Amino acid sequence: MVPHLTTALTGPLLELEQHILSNTAKIERWFRSQWHAHEAPFYTSVDLRNSGFKLAPVDTNLFPGGFNNLNTDFIPLAVQAAMSAVEKICPEAQQLLLIPENHTRNVFYLQNVARLASILRQTGLEVRIGSLIPDLTEPLTLDIGDDEHLTLEPVIRRGNRIGLADYDPCAVLLNNDLSAGVPAILQGIEQKLLPPLHAGWHVRRKSQHFTAYERVAQEFAKLIDIDPWFINPYFATCGEIDFHARQGEACLEKHVEFMLEQISEKYKQYGIESDPFVIVKADAGTYGMGIMTVKSPADVRDLNRKQRNKMAVGKEGLQVSEVIIQEGVYTFESINDAIAEPVVYMMDHFVIGGFYRVHTGRGVDENLNAPGMHFVPLAFETPCCTPNQMANPDATPNRFYTYGVVARLAMLAAAIELEQ
Amino acid sequence: MVPHLTTALTGPLLELEQHILSNTAKIERWFRSQWHAHEAPFYTSVDLRNSGFKLAPVDTNLFPGGFNNLNTDFIPLAVQAAMSAVEKICPEAQQLLLIPENHTRNVFYLQNVARLASILRQTGLEVRIGSLIPDLTEPLTLDIGDDEHLTLEPVIRRGNRIGLADYDPCAVLLNNDLSAGVPAILQGIEQKLLPPLHAGWHVRRKSQHFTAYERVAQEFAKLIDIDPWFINPYFATCGEIDFHARQGEACLEKHVEFMLEQISEKYKQYGIESDPFVIVKADAGTYGMGIMTVKSPADVRDLNRKQRNKMAVGKEGLQVSEVIIQEGVYTFESINDAIAEPVVYMMDHFVIGGFYRVHTGRGVDENLNAPGMHFVPLAFETPCCTPNQMANPDATPNRFYTYGVVARLAMLAAAIELEQ
Numbered sequence: 001m002v003p004h005l006t007t008a009l010t011g012p013l014l015e016l017e018q019h020i021l022s023n024t025a026k027i028e029r030w031f032r033s034q035w036h037a038h039e040a041p042f043y044t045s046v047d048l049r050n051s052g053f054k055l056a057p058v059d060t061n062l063f064p065g066g067f068n069n070l071n072t073d074f075i076p077l078a079v080q081a082a083m084s085a086v087e088k089i090c091p092e093a094q095q096l097l098l099i100p101e102n103h104t105r106n107v108f109y110l111q112n113v114a115r116l117a118s119i120l121r122q123t124g125l126e127v128r129i130g131s132l133i134p135d136l137t138e139p140l141t142l143d144i145g146d147d148e149h150l151t152l153e154p155v156i157r158r159g160n161r162i163g164l165a166d167y168d169p170c171a172v173l174l175n176n177d178l179s180a181g182v183p184a185i186l187q188g189i190e191q192k193l194l195p196p197l198h199a200g201w202h203v204r205r206k207s208q209h210f211t212a213y214e215r216v217a218q219e220f221a222k223l224i225d226i227d228p229w230f231i232n233p234y235f236a237t238c239g240e241i242d243f244h245a246r247q248g249e250a251c252l253e254k255h256v257e258f259m260l261e262q263i264s265e266k267y268k269q270y271g272i273e274s275d276p277f278v279i280v281k282a283d284a285g286t287y288g289m290g291i292m293t294v295k296s297p298a299d300v301r302d303l304n305r306k307q308r309n310k311m312a313v314g315k316e317g318l319q320v321s322e323v324i325i326q327e328g329v330y331t332f333e334s335i336n337d338a339i340a341e342p343v344v345y346m347m348d349h350f351v352i353g354g355f356y357r358v359h360t361g362r363g364v365d366e367n368l369n370a371p372g373m374h375f376v377p378l379a380f381e382t383p384c385c386t387p388n389q390m391a392n393p394d395a396t397p398n399r400f401y402t403y404g405v406v407a408r409l410a411m412l413a414a415a416i417e418l419e420q
Numbered sequence: 421m422v423p424h425l426t427t428a429l430t431g432p433l434l435e436l437e438q439h440i441l442s443n444t445a446k447i448e449r450w451f452r453s454q455w456h457a458h459e460a461p462f463y464t465s466v467d468l469r470n471s472g473f474k475l476a477p478v479d480t481n482l483f484p485g486g487f488n489n490l491n492t493d494f495i496p497l498a499v500q501a502a503m504s505a506v507e508k509i510c511p512e513a514q515q516l517l518l519i520p521e522n523h524t525r526n527v528f529y530l531q532n533v534a535r536l537a538s539i540l541r542q543t544g545l546e547v548r549i550g551s552l553i554p555d556l557t558e559p560l561t562l563d564i565g566d567d568e569h570l571t572l573e574p575v576i577r578r579g580n581r582i583g584l585a586d587y588d589p590c591a592v593l594l595n596n597d598l599s600a601g602v603p604a605i606l607q608g609i610e611q612k613l614l615p616p617l618h619a620g621w622h623v624r625r626k627s628q629h630f631t632a633y634e635r636v637a638q639e640f641a642k643l644i645d646i647d648p649w650f651i652n653p654y655f656a657t658c659g660e661i662d663f664h665a666r667q668g669e670a671c672l673e674k675h676v677e678f679m680l681e682q683i684s685e686k687y688k689q690y691g692i693e694s695d696p697f698v699i700v701k702a703d704a705g706t707y708g709m710g711i712m713t714v715k716s717p718a719d720v721r722d723l724n725r726k727q728r729n730k731m732a733v734g735k736e737g738l739q740v741s742e743v744i745i746q747e748g749v750y751t752f753e754s755i756n757d758a759i760a761e762p763v764v765y766m767m768d769h770f771v772i773g774g775f776y777r778v779h780t781g782r783g784v785d786e787n788l789n790a791p792g793m794h795f796v797p798l799a800f801e802t803p804c805c806t807p808n809q810m811a812n813p814d815a816t817p818n819r820f821y822t823y824g825v826v827a828r829l830a831m832l833a834a835a836i837e838l839e840q
Binding site for chain 2: 024025026027028029031032033035036073074075076077079080081083084086087091092093094095121122123124125126350383385386387389
């Protein structure tokens with residue numbers, strides 16, 4: 001079962017898919033040259049939005065947390081891609097320490113950790129799970145359903161190395177996005193850390209990512225001769241904002257107004273009859289906290305206390321002071337009346353699969369990755385690496401191939417972002 | 421459905437599988453270091469024999485011809501591995517010319533070519549099929565069953581480049597083993613040729629391959645502390661032999677006698693009650709021509725005219741003058757009373773799957789890849805990259821993982837062989 005696009009596929013997206021499909025040779029060659037120049041992150045997930053007339057990444061995660069949602073049929077693809085990643089990034093590694101987030105109650109997240117550990121073990125690595133939970137003093141075994149268990153062990157520092165009580169790993173893989181900063185125990189360690197510490201949300205900014213993405217999208221659009229807008233959402237940033245003190249709102253309002261105009265012009269140019277909207281969200285951090293859908297400058301002018309409070313607090317209760325204003329891209333994919341948003345998973349520079357976040361209670365212009373949002377994952381039915389030139393551009397393997405191409409563009413942007 | 425071993429798995433093979441499974445971290449790390457030092461062939465297939473007490477490669481093919489026999493579920497693995505191969509070996513390639521064997525009547529072989537072309541197209545390459553059939557002057561479209569067709573086009577030489585009438589490829593992939601030598605049209609061309617011309621059977625010798633394999637097997641056996649004999653068949657060569665003139669038979673007889681003694685000693689050492697046997701076959705070439713099962717020196721002493729004729733002629737009617745004498749390894753895998761021999765497929769240095777040659781009419785000590793041998797292919801049920809430490813060493817994914825390890829050893833030997 002694959003979600004269908006509610007817009008008729010005769011508009012710009014079909015054109016985009018056709019362009020991508022008829023240029024696969026050029027595209028793959030171009031990617032090959034890019035991966036000679038840039039090192040892909042160890043792993044990446046990209047949230048896409050498909051409006052029928054536009055297909056764009058809206059978030060690129062360097063600590064993907066949904067490996068449990070992937071189609072188990074394609075796990076071998078993940079294992080093979082992980083082998084490539086290990087080869088390139090830490091060929092000498094034999095023991096790996098995986099450090100997840102400190103969520104012990106989110107069984108879905110724990111299933112993600114278990115799946116990830118299992119993929120890495122199948123590449124031949126020894127893998128144990130080290131936890132940064134502050135008061136953990138001995139191994140903690142958690143039930144993760146299906147008669148499976150996950151054991152978290154306290155991470156121990158010895159000089160410039162970290163490990164477990166009886167385990168001295170060669171490399172450390174973070175599945176923890178460091179939103180709250182780099183814990184002292186991880187600072188200055190001599191082992192290889194994957195991804196590097198500066199991939200954490202304590203340093204990373206969405207605006208830096210989308211600056212890099214804009215360049216990548218422009219080069220790619222030129223390569224296959226399309227308007228880059230089809231794959232690139234507008235964005236802008238405001239400097240310091242204090243939602244409580246109502247400082248910086250004028251900047252926000254001005255950017256929102258300008259961006260809505262820009263989008264309107266593009267909609268007019270392509271005969272699109274939807275209402276333009278923008279998303280305002282924290283420039284750092286993830287988990288869809290502090291996110292607002294805005295359809296008019298007035299929406300940010302008259303924030304009430306509740307809205308201001310919501311915007312002001314990000315993950316781990318951190319104050320949001322920098323925001324990104326991003327063109328809203330409609331999700332016009334749905335399945336049984338529920339909205340579906342594709343998420344593409346990659347290891348090394350290979351697309352290993354993906355899933356849809358399927359949600360009945362949200363609108364086509366809302367973020368589907370928000371707190372309290374219990375989406376139903378729907379694994380991709382086919383892999384993203386099997387385009388079929390004989391089939392229609394919107395046939396399932398071709399749609400997923402296109403998703404894989406746009407997701408790889410976002411991953412390439414992340415690779416460039418990490419170099420800076 | 422997976423073939424079962426008719427010998428009880430309590431002997432040396434179970435020990436081998438256990439050893440391999442409990443050393444995956446060491447093994448995969450060792451392979452990573454090997455692939456940093458040696459370039460894997462573009463593609464490779466390895467015939468294995470599993471006697472229950474010994475698991476060994478008996479033939480390593482650098483022009484695999486059975487892609488059509490692989491499990492279609494794992495084609496994405498092949499696509500991903502092919503992407504790696506293209507990246508490393510010919511990143512700049514966009515158009516590829518695939519040159520198959522000249523068999524136009526073997527529909528299975530043509531299906532192999534079609535499948536291979538399809539995998540390569542899914543990596544984003546443009547692929548067309550160029551044929552070396554001498555009298556081909558215009559495109560020839562062949563029915564390959566299932567409403568599919570394959571078009572062969574005459575290869576044309578322009579200066580130092582080859583191509584088709586309207587096609588100038590950046591790279592050329594041979595699926596033609598050059599048994600009859602390098603045709604003039606391929607000599608001195610400037611395009612990248614994969615595999616290199618010296619991988620053809622006009623140059624390659626099985627004895628060189630097994631010399632390289634012996635070194636690889638010894639290093640590997642030391643790594644995981646096993647007797648290398650468990651994975652390495654004895655072999656020897658005689659210089660020039662003329663079966664018609666009955667020259668060189670004394671050398672053959674002497675080697676057969678000595679090798680049977682060596683095998684007997686090993687059988688005694690491990691309490692194996694089977695009868696030792698050796699295989700005598702052409703040192704160059706494939707397709708199982710000119711192959712003999714020998715259980716006593718007398719077998720090669722008293723060859724009758726028919727046997728001599730059979731041994732003297734290899735593929736494409738070429739005279740066999742060099743032979744290799746190789747320890748025979750029993751095939752003790754069977755399915756519904758039919759003998760089954762695993763064949764493992766690899767692209768770049770990744771195992772992408774495999775199949776069994778299943779044959780009812782042959783014995784456990786005979787070669788299953790022989791002329792006129794119509795085997796039934798049985799695709800591997802699981803990939804070879806998903807070992808499961810929780811399951812028994814002889815559980816299906818683990819048996820296939822072990823096959824993948826031994827096949828990769830043979831591929832590594834081929835990589836070293838090609839460097840020389």
